[in-house]
Amino acid sequence: MPDREEVRLEGPAPPVAPPEEEGRAAGEEVAAAAERVTLAAAAVRGVGWQERFVVPVLAVVVALAVGALVIVFTSEEPLREWAGFFRDPLEALRASGRVVADAYLALFRGALGSANALSETLLVAIPLVYTGLSVAFGFRAGLFNIGAEGQLTAGAILASAAGFSLTGLPGPLVVGAVVLAGFVGGALWGAVPGLLKAKTGAHEVITTIMLNFVAGFLALYLLQTAFFRRPDRLDPISKPVLEAFPRVFGTGVRLHAGFLVALLVAALVAWVLNRTTVGFEFQAVGANPDAARAAGMSPTRTFVVVMALAGGIAGMGAANQLLGVTPSLTPGFSSGFGFDGIAIALLGRARPAGVVAAALLFGILRNGSRSLQAATQIPVDIVTVITALVILFVAAPSLVRAIFRLRRGAGRPAGLGVGWGP
């Protein structure tokens, strides 16, 4: 939300809350507020631009720095030089610097160095945009959607079925139908935890995690049925989707129109959250369900609707993969997209623009890791380490703040480690 011009009020109003009130705020009120801040809400609100932008960027910087240390201490050459540190201390540092520079250069060159590299990076990022948006959408309504993985799988089931069975339709219609089927599949899968929470109070973290397994095994089962299975193959793989997104970025690269669709969806999510009454209601319920209810809103309905929409968004990620990368549904269809989505939503501070940026970063790391290994023999796993470090530092903003001696934003607890919420 853009910062608006401050409205100054006439009269002898003090510029901020009367100071004596704040004195108390430092103690009891913050404590009281902290109790009410749920984990999800903490990812979303009560944070200024610093929390939204500076902290995630610095978290990435710190993660890369710590990653550099890991690289140094797992590479042979610098370790050898460090052993002779007292003989030639400069050489030890030089060797370390060389290894780190080589590694990160290879990483970023592999991810961004050419048109093709960039295309591959974006290709990796698209499904992560969807799952990141899915998780972020839940966060904004106070829901911790761990189920993007399962919702994406459920979307993939319906989308692939639509994609290979709707023969005889014009191409663009099939593409549209696959996207819609992906959305519907994910939405149905997402609505279940929403309903369970609304009716019984079952916590969505538990139910979504469980449904991830159910979706995975359901897909595995369906792939053995005659309806799904490719007749010419023995392994569990579905018939291929007949159509694909057009290659609007040129035929030399694999990037396709689905990238634009993902950006459009991100913009749409931002619009719904920031400009519409339903988005306002979702966020009100997320920030304080009691007050939302007293104001005539319906938290239970919100749980169902938000979970369904979040699931639908994840399901669209599946449609994108079917129409752009892997036309067939396989057991390994989602290579952890849903789980990376959680990290991306956190890193993006649950804001659509932030999610897109975070997904791009993950795309760079994932795609660049291959050339990293090829060029330097550093295992791709270093990227997993760096990703984990990014999440660690994002989840501990006060740690990052301490490292860089940043002042606390609005003086309110914004950490993610506050609790699981109601």
Add this chain to the structure above:
Amino acid sequence: MRLELRGITKRFPGVLANDHVDLTVEEGEIHALLGENGAGKTTLMNILYGLYRADAGEILIDGRPVQFASPRDAIAAGLGMVHQHFMLIPVFTVTENVVLGVETTGPLGLLDRRRAAGKVREISERYGLEVPPDALVEELPVGVQQRVEIVKALYRNAEVLILDEPTAVLTPQETEELFEVMRSLRAAGKSIIFITHKLKEVLAVADRITVLRRGRVMGTTTPAETSEEELASMMVGRAVELAVERAPAQAAEPVLEVRDLVVLDDRGQVAVDGVSFEVRAGEILAVAGVQGNGQTELVEAITGLRPAVSGSVRILGRELAGASPKQVLRAGVAHVPEDRQRDGLILDFSVADNLVLNTFDVPPFARGIVRDERAVERAAQERVAAFDVRTSSLRAPVATLSGGNQQKVIVARELSRPIRLLVASQPTRGLDVGSVEYIHRRLLEKRDQGVAVLMVSVELDEVLALADRIAVMYRGRIVDVLPAAEATREGVGLLMAGGSLEEAAASA
């Protein structure tokens, strides 16, 4: 023991919570610390009790400087604190609670309950603090629990007792009993720091009074030298009207009719037990009662937040028992909730958004599903001006406002809609004198415009000041409804404690 605070200064980011505060408490003195919410009373006491460290200044006991790194040090030096929210373990007995942390043990390290109970009994007899040593704390009334807290402090040999807003949770009778206890402690040479914002109590019991405002000492005086009016203006910094002026009510047709309403609390116990009453247009019906006698559940049932088991709630003749909160508020009911931060506001949302929290989805604030933020901002600007909400910006999170201004945001929101019934629960709880005066005037103004007002309050002064009729609630029932003209402090107080009007008459 003589306690002296010299030049205590405490700064929080951006705020000076205590600014060179000097305070001397003599041995055998009841010293009242008076100030609005946020004047720095609690900060000062937390410094004294070793919870905060002062940026500057010193604490002297009998002339010797001391330093407290933690409450443990403060207790060892002879300080005892009774917090507003009791620090007792409900499932332990009185004795167990008292000795917790300083247990007397016999051989083999076993707990010596008998000796402990004996000491508890001895303390309770010496100071007139009646507590049953073997009763479970959860079975005791609030007033007795408070005495347990005092016994706890005395058991640790406290010479100076800090009582933080001790009367907030008590009935008028219990308050009187507490004052007796305080006087007998004084007679035994103990000193008491009595923190409060209630003027009448200060004048009734204190030997000396120190007034804090915005972290500074405004002055120290004695009850003989001062008056309620003077203390109020010292607290607020301007002259305050303590009694609102009011015309007699012009009660018209009934707006709210409640019949045989039964409501359960969160634990499934009957909290509202067959309550019937009505509120007419143009009158204020105040529900008086000690906290926890079913008032909360009654209000929640009327506003649709809690289902009713049986009975009827009619608003303008329309049955609304079991309706959703939205249906109730669309029927013209405004609700100022008891717990404003939980039910009334979304603290992270802006002042503007909170001002339209229940009208955000109707014109002019929305067209279809698209919000019209300019209309929201315009309305917010008007309301902030009309209700004198002090905020730096309409976009500031409402959490950054003071308690009084947060309440004004709720009142502004609720009174800016066309309404027929206003349900106000503890409308001035925890607010400073200035805000209380303001909110009271607004409630009366709505009454005079023909709105039916149902006010629930545990503050007897507030009930007596505003009500046209007073319904006293005790254990889920309305024991009596009195016209305000016939109500006296003593009579209502007795009814609140479960007595009858005959007893009230007898005691008068």
